[in-house]
Amino acid sequence: MISFSRVHKRYPGGLEALRGVTLTIEAGEIVFITGPSGAGKSTVLKLMAAIERPTTGSVVVSGQNVGALRPRAVPFLRRKLGLIFQDQKLLFDRSAFDNVMLPLAVTGFERREAARRVRAALDKVGLLAKEKVHPVRLSGGEQQRLAIARAIVHRPAILLADEPTGNLDAAYAAGIGELFRSFNQVGVTVVIATHDVAFAARMKPRVIVLKEGKLAA
């Protein structure tokens, strides 16, 4: 599903985020990428979503070479992914419902079917009762779950999450872990980048540890 082959990533300004990373994630796997801050976890996810391009080496996501992808093809790759960001990137000028609607709106989904799917996604994360609420009025944990609903509403094959439990307490983090587990059980490939070692350990998944831009065994 996802494979990195000797990937180097150097950012403008000289920061070397990744130095020769090779890894493969099979379809249907759930994988944690851990390591200290600055180890390159976020960069790995950004390369998978074509937000960044590798300096050298190749990144292949569901059969497409991300490094060589034409800009016009990028949106269509991203529609196969569900992205959850460290800062959530919710839109505060619209309701929870409309936030979750966004991925369906960009693909031109038929409206009634889209509304049905949005409610299903909100229900899945336990926010159905708050569909009309604006994100500002949701708690931190609720905002995170709203971001998850938005990432899964178009039923992506791959779910990429960057620090999904960033500022949540342990109980809440466990709940979110269970959510990811349940997506994985219906066949979604899940990749989670986190520095929250306790969170990762509880889930007992395959763990990829990064250190200074390299795989640490």
Place this chain on the structure above:
Amino acid sequence: MKTWMWHHLDALRTTLARLLRTPVATLLNVSVIGVALALPMGLYVAVVNLQGLTRSLGSDPQLSVFLALDAGPAEVKRIAARLQQHPTVREARYVPRDEALKELKSSTGLADVVDSLPGNPLPDAFVVLPRDTTPEALEKLRDEVRGWPKVTHVQLDAEWARRLDAGLRAALLAVSLLATLFAFALVAVTFNTIRLQILTRREEIEVSRLIGATDAFIRRPFLYYGALQGLAGGLAAWAIIGAGIYVLNGELADLSRLYAAQIELRHLGPEDSGSLLAFSAALGWFGSWLSVNRHLAAIEPR
């Protein structure tokens, strides 16, 4: 195809909502565009109306030949024959002095003045329509007829109308120059509006890109916004010109009573109105297209 239609309808709907969400800003922008368009279009309307007036007054050039007051019937007959046989004259119509006086009484509202005159001050006259209407030919004919006995005065009637017509053609050119300048202004106003819009919607654009929106999808509402704003500006210009004409016609009603002529300004016809609206919408679209191309590229998700 259905999806495509859906996308466009959706963009139109959200764009209208955006325009209405900031009514004051929208109103100000629309007025600026409306005023900018109303200036050249108003001038255009004025020129077209004046042109209509000169045409209705006859740009068919003719010569008026006035005879001496003491010219007798025999001399009138002789001059009539000479005019009719002249190779460059198409038609010569005799206007007897009594008929001329009657016409003056009935058409200009000067009946009181005419009645108070002791006698008929008007001479016999001929109205001559020449075959060749070039200015040189007209002047040659005028100079020739002027030399005939018992002819006191020969006047080239349509000359002022022709001069005015030529002047108006120059004015139309000035209108197009002015329209070009204001078209630039419209594009600039739209460019800037869209730039601000893109800045305030930065987050939305970034998120849309991250969840797989194509550039066309992101661009569409901005293009609609520009086109709709331009269209609304065009409508505003049309209304401004309409209001101006309404006010002027009120004043002109008095003037036309005084001059015993039908003087009334007309608004743009359906064709011109249609072009005005299409033109303003197209310029708005173009302005936002320029702006979107320039500014969207700068927003890449990080």
